[in-house]
Each structure stands twice: as C-alpha cells, then as structure tokens.
Amino acid sequence: xxxxxxxxxxxxxxxxxxxxxxxxxxxxxxxxxxxxxxxxxxxxxxxxxxxxxxxxxxxxxxxxxxxxxxxxxxxxxxxxxxxxxxxxxxxxxxxxxxxxxxxxxxxxxxxxxxxxxxxxxxxxxxxxxxxxxxxxxxxxxxxxxxxxxxxxxxxxxxxxxxxxxxxxxxxxxxxxxxxxxxxxxxxxxxxxxxxxxxxxxxxxxxxxxxxxxxxxxxxxxxxxxxxxxxxxxxxxxxxxxxxxxxxxxxxxxxxxxxxxxxxxxxxxxxxxxxxxxxxxxxxxxxxxxxxxxxxxxxxxxxxxxxxxxxxxxxxxxxxxxxxxxxxxxxxxxxxxxxxxxxxxxxxxxxxxxxxxxxxxxxxxxxxxxxxxxxxxxxxxxxxxxxxxxxxxxxxxxxxxxxxxxxxxxxxxxxxxxxxxxxxxxxxxxxxxxxxxxxxxxxxxxxxxxxxxxxx
Numbered sequence: 001x002x003x004x005x006x007x008x009x010x011x012x013x014x015x016x017x018x019x020x021x022x023x024x025x026x027x028x029x030x031x032x033x034x035x036x037x038x039x040x041x042x043x044x045x046x047x048x049x050x051x052x053x054x055x056x057x058x059x060x061x062x063x064x065x066x067x068x069x070x071x072x073x074x075x076x077x078x079x080x081x082x083x084x085x086x087x088x089x090x091x092x093x094x095x096x097x098x099x100x101x102x103x104x105x106x107x108x109x110x111x112x113x114x115x116x117x118x119x120x121x122x123x124x125x126x127x128x129x130x131x132x133x134x135x136x137x138x139x140x141x142x143x144x145x146x147x148x149x150x151x152x153x154x155x156x157x158x159x160x161x162x163x164x165x166x167x168x169x170x171x172x173x174x175x176x177x178x179x180x181x182x183x184x185x186x187x188x189x190x191x192x193x194x195x196x197x198x199x200x201x202x203x204x205x206x207x208x209x210x211x212x213x214x215x216x217x218x219x220x221x222x223x224x225x226x227x228x229x230x231x232x233x234x235x236x237x238x239x240x241x242x243x244x245x246x247x248x249x250x251x252x253x254x255x256x257x258x259x260x261x262x263x264x265x266x267x268x269x270x271x272x273x274x275x276x277x278x279x280x281x282x283x284x285x286x287x288x289x290x291x292x293x294x295x296x297x298x299x300x301x302x303x304x305x306x307x308x309x310x311x312x313x314x315x316x317x318x319x320x321x322x323x324x325x326x327x328x329x330x331x332x333x334x335x336x337x338x339x340x341x342x343x344x345x346x347x348x349x350x351x352x353x354x355x356x357x358x359x360x361x362x363x364x365x366x367x368x369x370x371x372x373x374x375x376x377x378x379x380x381x382x383x384x385x386x387x388x389x390x391x392x393x394x395x396x397x398x399x400x401x402x403x404x405x406x407x408x409x410x411x412x413x414x415x416x417x418x419x420x421x422x423x424x425x426x427x428x429x430x431x432x433x434x435x436x437x438x439x440x441x442x443x444x445x446x447x448x449x450x451x452x453x454x455x
Contacts, residue, residue: 027230027445031219032139038220045134048128056120062113065105072098095296099313102289110281111274119271122264129261136257136439138218143435143445145215147428149229150411154424159201162417166194169399173406182289189406191412195274232447234431243368243437252440256360262353269349273342279335282327289320364440371433374426381423388416 026034036042076094090182106113106439134361176182221227253259299305328335395412398404435445 002140025228025230025415026219028143028232028445031146031215031229032142032445034219035138035142036135039218040220042134042138042327043333045131045251049124049131051123052127054113054122056117056124059113059116059120062116065103067101067103069101070099074098080117089297097291097294098291100291101288102284102287104284104287106283108281108284110278110283112278112281115271115274117308119268119275122268122271126264126268127409129264130256132257133261139445140436142215142218143213144432145218146229146447147432149208149215150231151424151428152204152211152270153231155421156201156204156208158420158424159197159204161192161202162413163197164188165413167196169396169409170194175398186406190380190409193406193410203248234427243371243434244287245361245365245368248364248368248437250444252360252364253357255442256440259353259357259360262349262356266346266353269342269346273339273346276335276338276342279338280328282325285324285326287320287322287324291318292316360440364437367433367436367440371430371437374430374433377427378423378430381419381426384419385416385423388412388419392416 074096076089076096078092079088170187172189173182173187177184177187209224209377214225214230215229216224217228292313293316294309295307298307298312300307392412392415395404395409399406399409429449435447439445
C-alpha cells in the first residue's frame with residue numbers, strides 16, 4: 001500500500017512537468033534551429049557533402065605509391081617443371097610456393113592528380129554552399145509559415161470580436177422587437193448575419209489549425225497537440241528601413257551561398273579543363289618489385305640434403321626496379337573531345353553564375369518593392385480601419401434607434417472586418433519582406449523588436 005502511495009505521489013509530481021513539455025511555446029528562432037537540426041532533406045544534403053569530402057580525400061591519397069602482394073601454393077603432377085630449378089621431374093608430385101610484392105608510383109602525369117585535388121576541393125566548397133542555401137531556404141519557409149500562423153490568429157481574433165458583437169446586437173434587437181419598436185425582419189437579418197459570421201469564423205479557425213499543422217510538420221512533429229508559438233510584439237514606430245536593392249545586392253553577392261556555390265562550380269570546371277589538357281602529357285611512373293619461391297623437390301646445391309623452406313625463400317629473393325613511360329599518340333580523339341567538352345562546361349557555369357546573380361538581384365528588388373507596397377497598403381488600411389470603426393459606431397447607434405436597417409448595419413460591420421483583415425495581411429507581408437531583405441544582408445531571422453513605419 002505504501003509503495004502504491006509513493007508511486008501515485010511520483011506520478012502527480014511528474015504530471016505538471018509532462019504537461020509543461022507538451023505545451024512548449026516555440027519562438028521563431030527555436031523553430032528554425034529545430035528544423036535545421038532535424039529536417040530530413042538537410043540531413044540528405046549533408047550526406048551529399050560528405051560524398052564530396054570523401055572524393056577529395058581519395059584524390060589526395062592517389063598521390064601515394066601503390067603496394068600490392070600475392071602468394072600462391074601449387075601442386076604439379078607427372079612430368080612437372082620445378083620453377084625454382086627449371087628442371088623437369090618425372091612421375092612425381094611437386095609442391096611449390098611463390099611470393100610477390102610490387103609497388104608503383106606516378107612521377108609525372110601532366111599534373112592530372114594535382115588538378116584533380118583542386119577540382120574536388122572546389123566541389124566540396126560548392127557542396128557546402130549548396131547546403132547553406134538549403135538551410136536558408138528552410139529558414140525562410142519556417143519564417144513564412146510562422147507569420148502565416150500569426151496572421152490567421154489575428155483574423156480569428158477579429159472575427160471572434162465581430163461574432164460577439166453580433167450576438168450582443170441580437171440580444172438588443174430581440175428586446176426591441178418584443179417591445180414593438182422594431183420589426184421582426186430586423187432580428188432575422190441580424191441572425192442570418194450571425195450565422196454567416198460564425199461560418200466564416202469556423203473557416204478561419206480551420207485555416208489557423210492547418211497553418212499550425214504545416215509548421216509542425218516542417219519541424220517533424222507528429223501532431224499539433226500542445227503545439228503553440230510565441231506571439232511577438234510588433235510595434236509601430238517612425239524609423240527608416242534600408243530597402244535599397246543596389247546596396248543590399250552589393251552585400252549579398254559577396255556572402256550569399258548561391259553566388260559562392262556558382263563561383264566554386266566555375267572554378268572546379270576550370271580545373272576540370274586542366275585535367276583534360278593534362279591527358280595529352282606523357283606519363284612517367286616508377287615501379288619496384290620483390291619475389292621469391294620454394295619447391296619441396298629442390299636440394300641443396302652439390303648435396304642430397306633437403307633445402308629448408310626459410311633458406312630457399314632467402315636464397316631465391318629477387319628485386320626489381322624500373323621506369324615506365326606512356327606517351328599518348330592517338331586514342332580515338334578522346335583527349336581533344338574531353339578538352340572541348342570542358343571548355344563548354346566552363347562557359348555553361350559562367351552563364352550559371354551570371355544568371356544566379358541576376359536572379360538574386362531580382363529577388364532583392366522584388367522583396368523591396370513588395371515591402372514598400374505592403375507598407376503603403378498597411379498605412380492605407382489603417383486609415384480605412386479608423387474610418388470604418390467610426391462609421392460602424394455611428395451605424396450601431398442609429399440601429400439602436402431604428403434609423404438604419406439591419407442590412408445597412410451588417411454592411412458597415414462587414415466593411416470594418418474586411419479593412420481589419422487587409423491591414424493584418426499587409427502588416428505580415430511587410431514583416432516577411434523586410435525579414436527577407438535583412439536575411440540578404442546577413443542578419444539572422446528573428447521577430448524581436450519588429451517595427452513598422454508610422455504614417
């Protein structure tokens with residue numbers, strides 16, 4: 001019984017901790033860090049980078065001499081040749097052993113090995129930048145999904161407020177209908193509006209749930225149960241934002257991974273051309289070998305004594321050293337074709353680099369334009385919200401005294417909700433585009449201390 005009480009107490013003590021862990025509130029920085037550490041596609045890209053590192057290490061090891069050995073044990077029957085004495089035996093079984101070790105090293109091959117190392121080095125650098133670009137794309141997608149949740153949350157909050165106001169108006173209209181000061185048609189119109197708003201609220205709540213699910217899936221979470229995000233404070237202040245595309249591009253082209261990757265790929269292609277040209281050069285290599293053997297039929301010279309295994313191996317040792325020169329003369333035009341293809345590959349990577357820079361500038365220019373447009377839209381929607389709020393309060397007062405119909409009242413409220421929605425959309429579009437611009441400038445993604453230009 002005592003053990004059960006202790007177990008129950010331990011469970012009750014851990015329950016708040018378990019509940020706390022399930023209700024973790026995720027900041028944008030935590031979402032990005034978690035995604036970069038656990039995203040499967042990033043892990044696959046890391047493996048691709050490791051392949052390039054392995055290729056680089058192998059090209060360096062290729063500079064070392066090769067060393068290979070062999071050993072054999074043979075039986076010969078009938079008329080057999082004793083390879084240690086080069087004499088034939090008749091109707092006997094001969095057992096023999098042969099041992100060989102050889103080494104070879106390339107002294108010169110047109111700098112092919114050196115250029116291969118340099119090529120693979122730039123392939124590693126390019127792959128690392130591709131991984132960095134992949135991480136950046138994931139980070140931006142996380143930020144976009146995060147801001148979508150914030151937007152949907154604001155839309156739900158605004159619609160909930162509208163639904164609550166409509167419910168209150170239904171109560172007031174009900175009383176006025178019962179008192180005979182309003183026709184029952186007004187009540188029916190407001191109740192129909194309430195039904196439409198409740199349906200709209202359900203749709204927005206579903207969109208919020210789906211946006212939470214989207215972010216949770218990007219974080220490799222199994223469900224959205226207990227999943228929530230931190231709500232940052234977005235203040236409206238009178239501060240200038242640097243959105244000059246030319247200035248941002250001058251920073252981005254020196255640091256952005258897509259530019260660096262294209263530059264490294266071009267450099268790798270240039271070394272590939274050097275490798276192709278190196279195939280025209282003669283190849284000079286140095287080889288060394290050592291061999292020995294044993295035969296059970298061999299006797300010591302001038303005696304009838306058996307020749308021991310160890311002594312035979314020592315006496316039969318043979319050493320060799322030689323140089324080999326291979327001169328390419330004609331090989332089906334393969335070398336010239338390889339050189340031509342390498343030149344074309346360089347030209348292709350030059351175009352790739354130029355196009356990557358142009359695309360980066362377009363992206364920066366588009367983000368700056370979108371940010372400016374979203375800011376203007378935000379300021380315009382602010383004015384619209386202010387005007388619609390005043391118009392709605394006036395319509396609400398007039399409805400209370402029967403000076404406007406329920407239809408006119410509902411139109412005023414719908415216009416207010418639309419203006420609030422447009423303002424929220426403009427705000428988060430502006431936030432995202434400015435974060436993109438900051439990202440291009442090398443500033444980490446964060447939603448701390450966000451400011452929007454005041455009018």
